[in-house]
Amino acid sequence: MTEPAETVISVVVPTYNYAHLLPRALDSVLAQQAADVELIVVNDGSTDDSAAVLAAYAARHRCVRVAEQANAGAAAARNRGIRLARGSHVLLLDADDELLPDALATLRRLVAAHPEAGMFLGAQLSVYPDGRQRLRPPTAVPAGPPLLLARRYLLQKRISISHGAALFRRDLLLQRPYPETLRAGEDVPVFAYLLVSAPVVTTGEALARIHKHADSLRHDRENEEERAATMVQEVFAALPAPCQALCGRYTAQRYLSLFRAALLARDQAAARRFYLAAWRLSHWQALRWTYLRKAIRLFAWR
Numbered sequence: 515m516t517e518p519a520e521t522v523i524s525v526v527v528p529t530y531n532y533a534h535l536l537p538r539a540l541d542s543v544l545a546q547q548a549a550d551v552e553l554i555v556v557n558d559g560s561t562d563d564s565a566a567v568l569a570a571y572a573a574r575h576r577c578v579r580v581a582e583q584a585n586a587g588a589a590a591a592r593n594r595g596i597r598l599a600r601g602s603h604v605l606l607l608d609a610d611d612e613l614l615p616d617a618l619a620t621l622r623r624l625v626a627a628h629p630e631a632g633m634f635l636g637a638q639l640s641v642y643p644d645g646r647q648r649l650r651p652p653t654a655v656p657a658g659p660p661l662l663l664a665r666r667y668l669l670q671k672r673i674s675i676s677h678g679a680a681l682f683r684r685d686l687l688l689q690r691p692y693p694e695t696l697r698a699g700e701d702v703p704v705f706a707y708l709l710v711s712a713p714v715v716t717t718g719e720a721l722a723r724i725h726k727h728a729d730s731l732r733h734d735r736e737n738e739e740e741r742a743a744t745m746v747q748e749v750f751a752a753l754p755a756p757c758q759a760l761c762g763r764y765t766a767q768r769y770l771s772l773f774r775a776a777l778l779a780r781d782q783a784a785a786r787r788f789y790l791a792a793w794r795l796s797h798w799q800a801l802r803w804t805y806l807r808k809a810i811r812l813f814a815w816r
Contacts, residue, residue: 522550522602522625523618523681526595528588529555529609533563540571540578542612542723551618553578556595559585589692589700596687603634604684606677610725613678614639617721621681624715632686632712636721638679643727652679652716660710664757667709668702668749668764669799675705678722686711693748697741703748710754735775742768766796770805777808785812 525543529536536555543553555571557564557580568580581594596604603625607613617636624634635652642648653674655663667673690707692700708714746765750758769792776785789809793800800806 520550521552521600522622523552523605524595524599524601524603524684525551525553525605525607525613525618526592526599527553527555527607527609528558528591528595529560529564530558530585530588530591531560531562531564532609533560533567535610536564536567537571538612539607539609542614543607543618544575544577546613546615546618547575547577548618548622550601550622551577552600554581554595554598555579556581556583556591556598558583558587558591587694587697587700589694589696593691593694596684596691599684602684603681604687605681607722608677608724610727611678612723614720614722616719620717620719620721624717625681628713628715630713631715632683633675633708633714634681635675635714635716636679636719637717638676639720639723641723641725649720650674651718655709655714655716657713659756660754661756661759663709664706664753664760667706668760669767673709675701675709676722676724677701678724679720682708683712690752693744695744696748699745702745703752706749707752710757735779738772738775742772763796763799766792766799769795770799770802773805774808777812782812782815 527539540553540555547553555568555578557568565582572578572580579598581598583591583594592606605621620636621634635655637649637651640648640650653672655673663673686708687704690704692704746761746768749764750761769788773785773788773792776788789800789805789812
């Protein structure tokens with residue numbers, strides 16, 4: 515009797531009210547399904563036809579596992595899927611995106627060649643609302659100490675990581691779950707932890723088609739300072755001791771993000787306050803030209 519293949523890759527699809535796009539995402543996985551791959555869909559309390567769509571898929575495909583839960587947000591849905599996963603590695607595919615052909619075969623080869631790696635990053639095909647497409651190669655991730663990698667990702671923004679075009683070791687995701695207290699940016703603390711915890715392997719092969727759209731939470735300014743503080747706390751909660759030296763500069767960076775959002779909202783008083791807060795925390799961050807030139811114009815208007 516042939517032993518069942520050990521699950522290597524668990525594809526986890528969290529979804530909330532994406533019934534119209536779910537078939538595209540699921541079909542992109544099922545088209546390259548193999549014995550060592552499983553597909554888990556976490557329905558995060560959808561109120562559309564997602565449950566019916568998923569029931570039909572589960573009835574036709576034995577490899578599809580569906581988990582239903584009350585609406586708790588993307589972080590909770592991802593965490594649920596990761597806990598349910600049987601694979602040594604997890605690919606988190608957003609319900610409005612899709613895998614490219616041979617993505618799983620490429621990742622399988624990389625896992626076999628680099629079992630020590632904690633994260634695999636591939637190229638992605640970005641698709642914009644007007645139909646334009648752009649191939650984005652993965653950013654280089656140099657070997658180096660955790661402090662260097664954390665600085666490049668958190669402060670210099672020279673490392674880019676996207677769900678769908680990345681594969682993660684499941685044991686590391688269990689050590690640093692997605693923070694369910696964050697409404698947006700919940701991937702940043704997880705990606706920062708993965709970067710400094712194990713080697714990273716990149717490939718020029720395109721893994722996913724990522725559909726770009728307006729982020730409704732990006733400009734939500736409700737409780738913005740409180741949410742920024744929570745982000746800082748979550749990012750540094752699991753980072754090793756050498757990385758803690760970056761906390762002040764990263765806090766300044768969060769204030770600079772608030773500064774930019776306030777400018778977009780034409781809230782000049784808040785923009786001035788946020789920039790001065792960033793300046794007090796870190797002159798180096800506040801002097802970055804992309805922010806400094808805006809601040810010069812802002813304070814000159816007084």
